[in-house]
Amino acid sequence: MDPTTEFFEGLNHRPPDPLLGRIRGTVRFELESDTDVDTWLLVLSAGSVSATQTDRAADCTVRTDRDYFNRIAAGEANPFAALLRNRVTVQGKLTLYSYLNHLVPGPPGAHEPRDWVRQRGQR
Amino acid sequence: MKPLVSILDGNTFVVSDNRGDIDPSPTFPTGLFSFDTRFLSKWELTVDGKRLSVLSVDDLQYFESQFFLVPGEPTHYVDAKLSVIRHRTIGGSFQEELTVLNHRDEAVELTVRLNVESDFADLFEIKDVKEKVGGTTVLVEADRLRLCYQRETFRREAIVTSTAPAQFDQGGVSFALRIGPHQQWQTRLRVETLVEGAGGRDIRLSIQRHHSRSPEELRQDLDAWLDRAPKLSSDSEPLTETYERSLIDLAALRYTPLVSGPPLPAAGLPWFMTMFGRDSLITCLQSLPFTPELAGPTLRYLALAQGVSLDDFREREPGKILHEVRYGESTAFEEQPHSPYYGSADSTPLFVILLDEYERWSGDRELVQTLEHEARAALHWIDRYADLMGNGYVWFERRNLRNGLENQCWKDSWDAISYSDGRLPAFPRATCELQGYAYDAKIRGARLARLCWQDLVYAEQLEREAADLKERFNRDFWVSDGEYYALALDTEGGQVDALSSNMGHLLWSGIVDDDRAAKVAEHLLGPRLFSGWGVRTLAEGEGRYNPIGYHVGTVWPFDNSLIAWGLRRYGFRHEAGQIAEAMIDAGRYFDGRLPEAFAGYDRALTKYPVQYPTACSPQAWSTGTPMLLIRTLLGLDPHGEHLVVDPALPEGMGRMELLDIPGRWGLIDAFGRGRAEHSRTPPHLTE
Numbered sequence: 001m002d003p004t005t006e007f008f009e010g011l012n013h014r015p016p017d018p019l020l021g022r023i024r025g026t027v028r029f030e031l032e033s034d035t036d037v038d039t040w041l042l043v044l045s046a047g048s049v050s051a052t053q054t055d056r057a058a059d060c061t062v063r064t065d066r067d068y069f070n071r072i073a074a075g076e077a078n079p080f081a082a083l084l085r086n087r088v089t090v091q092g093k094l095t096l097y098s099y100l101n102h103l104v105p106g107p108p109g110a111h112e113p114r115d116w117v118r119q120r121g122q123r
Numbered sequence: 124m125k126p127l128v129s130i131l132d133g134n135t136f137v138v139s140d141n142r143g144d145i146d147p148s149p150t151f152p153t154g155l156f157s158f159d160t161r162f163l164s165k166w167e168l169t170v171d172g173k174r175l176s177v178l179s180v181d182d183l184q185y186f187e188s189q190f191f192l193v194p195g196e197p198t199h200y201v202d203a204k205l206s207v208i209r210h211r212t213i214g215g216s217f218q219e220e221l222t223v224l225n226h227r228d229e230a231v232e233l234t235v236r237l238n239v240e241s242d243f244a245d246l247f248e249i250k251d252v253k254e255k256v257g258g259t260t261v262l263v264e265a266d267r268l269r270l271c272y273q274r275e276t277f278r279r280e281a282i283v284t285s286t287a288p289a290q291f292d293q294g295g296v297s298f299a300l301r302i303g304p305h306q307q308w309q310t311r312l313r314v315e316t317l318v319e320g321a322g323g324r325d326i327r328l329s330i331q332r333h334h335s336r337s338p339e340e341l342r343q344d345l346d347a348w349l350d351r352a353p354k355l356s357s358d359s360e361p362l363t364e365t366y367e368r369s370l371i372d373l374a375a376l377r378y379t380p381l382v383s384g385p386p387l388p389a390a391g392l393p394w395f396m397t398m399f400g401r402d403s404l405i406t407c408l409q410s411l412p413f414t415p416e417l418a419g420p421t422l423r424y425l426a427l428a429q430g431v432s433l434d435d436f437r438e439r440e441p442g443k444i445l446h447e448v449r450y451g452e453s454t455a456f457e458e459q460p461h462s463p464y465y466g467s468a469d470s471t472p473l474f475v476i477l478l479d480e481y482e483r484w485s486g487d488r489e490l491v492q493t494l495e496h497e498a499r500a501a502l503h504w505i506d507r508y509a510d511l512m513g514n515g516y517v518w519f520e521r522r523n524l525r526n527g528l529e530n531q532c533w534k535d536s537w538d539a540i541s542y543s544d545g546r547l548p549a550f551p552r553a554t555c556e557l558q559g560y561a562y563d564a565k566i567r568g569a570r571l572a573r574l575c576w577q578d579l580v581y582a583e584q585l586e587r588e589a590a591d592l593k594e595r596f597n598r599d600f601w602v603s604d605g606e607y608y609a610l611a612l613d614t615e616g617g618q619v620d621a622l623s624s625n626m627g628h629l630l631w632s633g634i635v636d637d638d639r640a641a642k643v644a645e646h647l648l649g650p651r652l653f654s655g656w657g658v659r660t661l662a663e664g665e666g667r668y669n670p671i672g673y674h675v676g677t678v679w680p681f682d683n684s685l686i687a688w689g690l691r692r693y694g695f696r697h698e699a700g701q702i703a704e705a706m707i708d709a710g711r712y713f714d715g716r717l718p719e720a721f722a723g724y725d726r727a728l729t730k731y732p733v734q735y736p737t738a739c740s741p742q743a744w745s746t747g748t749p750m751l752l753i754r755t756l757l758g759l760d761p762h763g764e765h766l767v768v769d770p771a772l773p774e775g776m777g778r779m780e781l782l783d784i785p786g787r788w789g790l791i792d793a794f795g796r797g798r799a800e801h802s803r804t805p806p807h808l809t810e
Contacts, residue, residue, distance in 0.1 A: 019496050080462040085456060086276040111522055116522050117511045117518075117551055
């Protein structure tokens with residue numbers, strides 16, 4: 001399973017998130033690869049998130065190539081920077097896209113601040 | 124260098140010399156900027172190949188200015204037979220109405236030309252211009268000139284058009300004119316900036332309602348803004364002047380970030396035309412009694428961008444409120460961390476403080492309920508992620524070693540935190556004002572928990588933690604010998620013992636033990652810290668004291684406004700008035716527009732306050748300063764559904780009236796008169 005599939009599948013098993021409690025809306029992801037375009041539909045509703053491979057119009061459409069989305073899904077690329085860079089394009093409600101930051105993992109290997117301070121000697 | 128003229132609308136702004144020309148400058152950002160990118164680095168007007176001289180400049184509005192020019196050198200223009208008017212406005216795009224008037228009684232033939240270039244520099248590159256990674260192309264089309272920059276998928280474009288027939292070429296646009304006797308010629312030039320997003324359209328267009336606003340719309344918007352604000356009338360002309368200037372400047376500094384609807388305060392022109400957590404929060408705190416409409420959107424936006432995961436490069440942690448957002452190339456390519464960057468240890472407690480202060484004024488419990496989880500996450504951050512040493516204090520140490528900030532407090536320059544002898548402490552560092560903010564955030568969080576979240580257990584827990592913090596703080600930070608609070612603690616638990624303005628914030632936060640407040644006030648108004656124009660960031664006599672050092676001796680108006688507020692909180696009405704008076708006096712030398720900072724020279728030495736060399740102006744929290752000072756002087760404070768007015772004006776200030784103060788009570792008026800006050804001033808502090 002690539003990071004993209006893992007990410008979307010994982011969303012279906014997330015506990016309800018109070019921070020997403022007041023968000024309702026749908027986000028369509030169009031992920032291009034050499035041969036075709038994969039679509040995922042994210043439904044955000046009162047704290048719960050579901051992701052399915054449904055081909056349907058949404059409040060917000062996000063488009064990029066699958067390789068790049070793999071990097072976002074793995075926490076290696078930043079969604080906001082990707083938007084500024086036009087590496088990811090967004091049409092419709094940007095607020096919904098910005099919630100992607102709540103859902104994707106942070107960069108792998110990031111430090112707990114206290115550990116960082118404790119490990120100074122080893123750096 | 125010729126004096127600079129700026130006009131702005133949100134984070135699109137033009138800075139030019141006083142002829143209206145833009146010349147590339149590595150030291151100060153002249154140009155047309157939008158979204159942290161310079162879209163014009165040259166915009167230079169000539170008539171028959173010669174530059175023009177300025178007769179006068181009218182700063183009509185913050186979004187509009189007018190230049191009256193004549194050809195030739197200043198010595199020759201006395202009997203000029205030609206004049207040129209450049210009338211420019213900014214509202215989404217940049218427009219310049221160019222008028223050439225022939226004063227002769229015969230026709231003239233001449234060539235008017237604008238040399239146009241763009242380097243598409245990221246704002247971060249201006250001081251240190253680098254070779255661009257991407258390529259710039261100039262496309263000459265029949266009816267427009269397109270300057271394009273492309274790096275991979277990143278694309279920015281400046282598009283120049285003219286209403287009058289024009290000849291476009293690689294270097295600009297020319298007009299071959301014949302103007303009849305006593306006739307004039309006119310064109311309207313327009314420069315549009317394109318930040319490319321989906322389908323080749325502007326990212327701002329594909330996402331939200333982002334339309335160019337006409338000067339007429341901007342004028343109406345400004346009038347409505349001024350109309351909503353309380354009306355000040357006062358015997359003190361400098362006070363009225365600085366208040367009116369501030370209202371307009373704050374209007375000018377409103378900007379709409381990509382995701383959010385209503386405008387928020389950006390931090391300052393020209394370097395900081397973007398969202399800074401700390402600056403925006405403090406500006407909202409200062410301006411709540413006057414322009415409360417900024418606070419709600421600021422809180423909502425910061426909540427939306429609150430950290431949820433760890434990120435070393437961006438110094439992000441769950442619950443943390445952002446420090447800075449940028450939109451330029453270096454952010455887009457993750458060379459700079461501002462997408463957003465979270466490197467500040469104070470924005471998170473300040474977020475809770477503003478949320479509470481906002482509720483006290485507005486009565487808007489709905490927002491407090493809506494943001495309950497974010498506020499709790501912010502309070503959790505204080506204990507879980509900011510307490511780097513596990514000893515109950517807020518600390519900071521950067522994890523982004525490439526371009527993260529070393530000092531993640533408001534004094535964020537590298538040398539700002541020092542011992543009295545000038546040595547710099549190791550990291551992490553715990554500056555004193557951060558502990559004050561954490562204390563205040565807990566106290567205010569407890570109030571919100573009780574009032575809006577119906578969580579008594581949590582409220583009591585926060586109050587216990589706050590009481591404990593106050594007790595420890597007064598033990599660990601108090602420098603017994605000198606009788607003041609240390610600037611910071613070091614990792615060994617030792618006191619970073621420089622005498623600084625930071626302890627003024629402690630009064631505002633309420634963390635100071637009552638029996639120590641008089642000593643703190645005495646230091647703040649004493650000769651080492653108080654210059655006569657205000658409280659210095661660092662006291663004279665400290666190892667690193669420098670009256671023109673950014674955070675080590677200059678006077679910052681916003682700092683002084685919080686200090687005055689704090690003094691008032693502890694009953695030092697006279698001292699608060701002294702600071703307010705000094706600031707209002709200083710404002711007179713800047714046409715009412717207090718700069719970011721001015722030099723810490725003694726008032727006896729300089730007859731006027733000396734502006735810090737590269738200070739930002741207008742700057743949001745300097746703009747908010749006169750407002751907070753007025754609040755402090757009038758003693759405005761909400762109590763339940765009422766506004767308490769308890770004026771304490773300096774003797775010479777005369778009468779002050781503030782009409783239509785908005786809040787949960789509707790609109791209320793406040794009056795004050797400067798005369799001898801019965802104050803709690805200790806005898807040794809009276810003059």
